[in-house]
Structure formats: C-alpha cells, structure tokens
Amino acid sequence: MLRGSKVGLRARHETDIPILQAELYDDVVTHSRAQGRPWRPITPGSKDSPLLVDDKEQGHVPFSVVELDGGTLVGTAVLWGIDNHNRSAHIGLGLLPSARGKGYGTDVVAVLCHYGFVVRGLQRLQIETLSDNAAMLRSAERNGFVREGVLRSSAWVMGEFLDEVLLGLLVQDWKPDSKG
Ligand SMILES: CC(C)(COP(=O)(O)OP(=O)(O)OC[C@H]1O[C@@H](n2cnc3c(N)ncnc32)[C@H](O)[C@@H]1OP(=O)(O)O)[C@@H](O)C(=O)NCCC(=O)NCCS
Helix, strand or coil: CEECCCEEEECCCCCHHHHHHHHHHCCHHHHHHHHCCCCCCCCCCCCCCCCCCCCCCCCEEEEEEEECCCCCEEEEEEEEEEECCCCEEEEEEEECHHHCCCCHHHHHHHHHHHHHHHHCCCCEEEEEEECCCHHHHHHHHCCCCEEEEEEEEEEEECCEEEEEEEEEEEHHHCCCCCCC
16 A cells, blocks of 8 residues: 555555445536536446456556555556656546545645655656646645646536646655655
C-alpha cells in the first residue's frame, strides 16, 4: 500500500465494488462531471463494470483509497494514460460524498505524485478538471500543479458544454512534503 498522511492507496478488492458503485458511480451528476463520458447503469456483478481492474492493462493503474486510521474505503484514484516514451501520465480521483472536504483529496494527489514520479519515474503529470471544480483545482494546486490552459467548452455535462482546466506538474517542480 502507498501511504500519505491521511489516506492509503491499495489494490481494488472485490468487496469495494458494490460500495463504489452505489456511493460514487451511481451518482449520475458526479459521474457525468468527473468521467467525461455518459453515465449508464451497470448491472450489479457485471464483468464489464468500469470499477473492475484489469491487472494486465499497463497504461492504467487504478487504486482504492482507504483511511489510514481504520482502513475504511473512501474512494478511487488512478494513474492513467501512462506514456513511457514521453514519461507522462494523467491522474484522477473520486471520493465518496462522506469523505469529501477533509483534506483527503489533497493527500491522494500527493500519493499519486509519489507513485508517478518516484515509483514510475515519470517526468510530467497532468490533470483535467471542470473549471468550476474548486476542490479539485485546489487539491492539485496545493501539490504544485499549475494551470496551463483552459479547454473551452470541451466537456458535455448534463445538457451543457463546460470549460475544463488543464493543470500540469513537472518532476523538477515537485516538492514532496510541502503543500503550499
Ligand atoms: C475533488 C475531490 C477529489 C477533492 O477532494 P476533497 O478531499 O474534497 O478536497 P480537500 O478536502 O483536500 O480540499 C482541497 C481544498 O479545496 C477546498 N475545498 C474543498 N471542498 C470545496 C468546495 N466544495 N468548494 C470550494 N473549495 C473546496 C478545501 O478547503 C481545500 O482548500 P485549502 O487547502 O485551501 O483548505 C472530491 O471533492 C471529490 O471526490 N469530488 C467528486 C468527484 C470529483 O470531482 N473528482 C475529480 C474529477 S477531475
């Protein structure tokens, strides 16, 4: 398990899936805002659930997020689009509603940076998020990500086009222990 100051990132367990499906995936608005693709219902136990992990998929590394104190499941995190030639990847995360606003998101981003830069030897990490997602923007910026651009009307979300912000962090600008 990878450890931050408040949360740990571990493998997806089978018992995580119904909780993540009910509390995160089936929230249509949150899914539509975070995933960049249309929500559709997933049959419980489906072998095609996007929450199931394919351990053979090299470019996509999903984690379950747990509280360090007690091990309660609080969300998902992912390093995706891993490009070993350009040494870059994207990060994403989603916390259960009861786990938001407690500093966990900022900690998850810190742990994903450690995984990307230290464990995987990457040089650049990137996040795309809706321009009104204040908590995601702040979680990224607290870890040193900088806004590199606005993708105007790039996301179709529940009946309207919204802007996304692209944020990037280079390994040489990463300060592992300071969240400023
Ligand atoms: C986005 C998300 C991961 C952020 O994690 P979080 O644990 O809620 O965020 P934190 O508690 O670490 O807060 C980070 C900062 O944002 C601020 N913040 C938190 N919630 C906020 C809100 N609703 N509005 C404005 N600011 C907020 C915090 O005060 C904190 O700022 P500070 O460090 O200056 O005090 C989480 O809210 C979530 O899972 N949301 C739903 C899914 C989602 O949007 N995923 C991202 C898709 S790209």
